[in-house]
Amino acid sequence: MSAPPPSLPLPLPGDTPVRVLTVAGSDSGGGAGMQADLRTIALLGVHGCAAVTAVTVQNTVGVSGVHEVPAATVAAQVRAVVTDIGVGAVKTGMLASSAIIEALEEVFGELGIGSRVPLVLDPVAASVGGDPLFSGSAQDTLRDRLFPLATLLTPNLDEVRLFTGIDVVDGASQREAARVLHGLGPRWVLVKGGHLRSSPVSTDVLHDGTSFTELTAPRTPTTNDHGAGDCLGAATACALAHGWSVPEAVALGKEWATRCVAAAYPLGAGHGPVSPLWRLLG
Numbered sequence: 001m002s003a004p005p006p007s008l009p010l011p012l013p014g015d016t017p018v019r020v021l022t023v024a025g026s027d028s029g030g031g032a033g034m035q036a037d038l039r040t041i042a043l044l045g046v047h048g049c050a051a052v053t054a055v056t057v058q059n060t061v062g063v064s065g066v067h068e069v070p071a072a073t074v075a076a077q078v079r080a081v082v083t084d085i086g087v088g089a090v091k092t093g094m095l096a097s098s099a100i101i102e103a104l105e106e107v108f109g110e111l112g113i114g115s116r117v118p119l120v121l122d123p124v125a126a127s128v129g130g131d132p133l134f135s136g137s138a139q140d141t142l143r144d145r146l147f148p149l150a151t152l153l154t155p156n157l158d159e160v161r162l163f164t165g166i167d168v169v170d171g172a173s174q175r176e177a178a179r180v181l182h183g184l185g186p187r188w189v190l191v192k193g194g195h196l197r198s199s200p201v202s203t204d205v206l207h208d209g210t211s212f213t214e215l216t217a218p219r220t221p222t223t224n225d226h227g228a229g230d231c232l233g234a235a236t237a238c239a240l241a242h243g244w245s246v247p248e249a250v251a252l253g254k255e256w257a258t259r260c261v262a263a264a265y266p267l268g269a270g271h272g273p274v275s276p277l278w279r280l281l282g
């Protein structure tokens with residue numbers, strides 16, 4: 001890749017960095033969820049805080065168990081972080097249950113998350129291998145309670161199908177999906193095209209209710225794509241925390257995700273992780 005790697009201003013030793021809070025599940029295999037978010041956040045020079053929603057028993061082959069954290073404890077983690085440490089942006093991933101989503105709606109409202117503080121909402125429904133990460137009613141609760149609070153909603157194509165019934169097969173249906181999802185309340189929608197595997201490029205569509213912007217990158221031929229969406233969302237949240245606009249932040253997130261997919265490695269017997277470790281090389 002010839003363009004310089006995407007980067008954000010780095011804190012000097014001893015300086016307090018910008019902070020981002022991820023509200024997500026733990027992936028014991030370390031490929032996705034909170035572990036992926038925190039890797040990206042650290043490598044972009046940002047301090048990561050973490051409110052855990054669920055402990056998943058997970059490896060590269062699948063999810064074999066989920067242990068939810070009580071909803072009040074999830075909300076308490078968010079309140080403890082935001083009232084003391086302060087954050088420039090919040091990202092949500094696996095939210096597990098209706099009870100957790102309802103508790104988050106309340107604490108987000110109380111703390112200005114989604115209004116004063118940008119909120120990147122990744123509507124995680126299943127793992128890359130198809131194992132469910134929330135129950136059927138949580139899907140409706142997420143759509144009705146949290147989509148309207150989101151600064152940016154970042155569904156993949158399976159999540160688009162779940163929330164809109166639209167099967168994205170080309171640019172026109174991808175834009176239509178973005179339009180329908182925008183109607184559910186988020187200020188911006190990014191429909192990620194990573195799952196359109198027949199295409200030689202991977203195109204994401206950004207929409208704010210008025211204009212459509214296509215972000216296109218060459219497709220890396222790999223099945224090691226666990227955590228790609230987390231890399232994108234976490235990097236975007238870091239840029240928002242630095243005060244960047246949504247289109248600028250998404251452009252950085254896309255570039256970051258593209259490089260992380262290109263650096264993915266095999267691990268275990270299933271889907272290996274995309275990796276931000278290339279950043280350590282310089």
Ligand SMILES: Nc1ncnc2c1ncn2[C@@H]1O[C@H](COP(=O)(O)OP(=O)(O)O)[C@@H](O)[C@H]1O
Binds near residue numbers: 202217229257
């Ligand atoms: N094989 C690939 N090559 C290049 N970019 C990819 C590839 N797979 C996914 N991406 C990019 O990674 C990001 C996450 O996409 P996607 O896989 O659709 O989401 P998720 O990980 O949430 O399922 C998007 O920017 C997408 O375009």
Ligand SMILES: Cc1ncc(COP(=O)(O)O)c(N)n1
Binds near residue numbers: 128
């Ligand atoms: C805890 C947790 N959060 C999110 C994902 C989705 O990521 P992916 O679609 O890459 O499996 C996951 N598998 N596990």
